[in-house]
Amino acid sequence: VHEKIVPALRCVERRIQKTCKDSDERYTARAVGGFRHDNSYRGGEVSNHLFGIAVDIDPDRNPCCGCVEPWPSHKLCKDTSKSIYEKTELPRCWINAFERYGFYWLGRDDLEDTMHFEFLGDPDRILP
Numbered sequence: 666v667h668e669k670i671v672p673a674l675r676c677v678e679r680r681i682q683k684t685c686k687d688s689d690e691r692y693t694a695r696a697v698g699g700f701r702h703d704n705s706y707r708g709g710e711v712s713n714h715l716f717g718i719a720v721d722i723d724p725d726r727n728p729c730c731g732c733v734e735p736w737p738s739h740k741l742c743k744d745t746s747k748s749i750y751e752k753t754e755l756p757r758c759w760i761n762a763f764e765r766y767g768f769y770w771l772g773r774d775d776l777e778d779t780m781h782f783e784f785l786g787d788p789d790r791i792l793p
């Protein structure tokens with residue numbers, strides 16, 4: 666990721682360690698992706714991964730239900746009546762921790778990209 670968002674990620678990590686302790690809030694991330702060279706197109710938009718300010722956590726466990734196949738066929742996407750929190754293995758406590766420190770969770774978007782968080786704050790205003 667971009668060095669400027671590292672302090673924000675550290676805050677998220679500390680928050681998770683401090684607050685996500687219940688058995689249903691524990692989660693161990695196995696595969697975390699950040700910076701990418703190639704754009705993942707969504708219309709004409711440029712992915713925030715190109716700027717190193719987006720992270721994806723465990724795509725196999727946190728699907729993007731609104732993306733192209735094979736995502737909508739993921740077992741967690743099948744039941745469209747479910748809430749977005751049931752379409753991801755990420756605990757709500759983790760999502761709250763990211764959002765608290767300026768990361769937007771793309772699970773809230775029409776895309777329902779539950780693996781994806783991007784930093785939308787002003788990195789120059791982060792106090793290390």
Ligand SMILES: [Zn+2]
Pocket residue numbers: 714719720721780781782
């Ligand atoms: Zn992503």
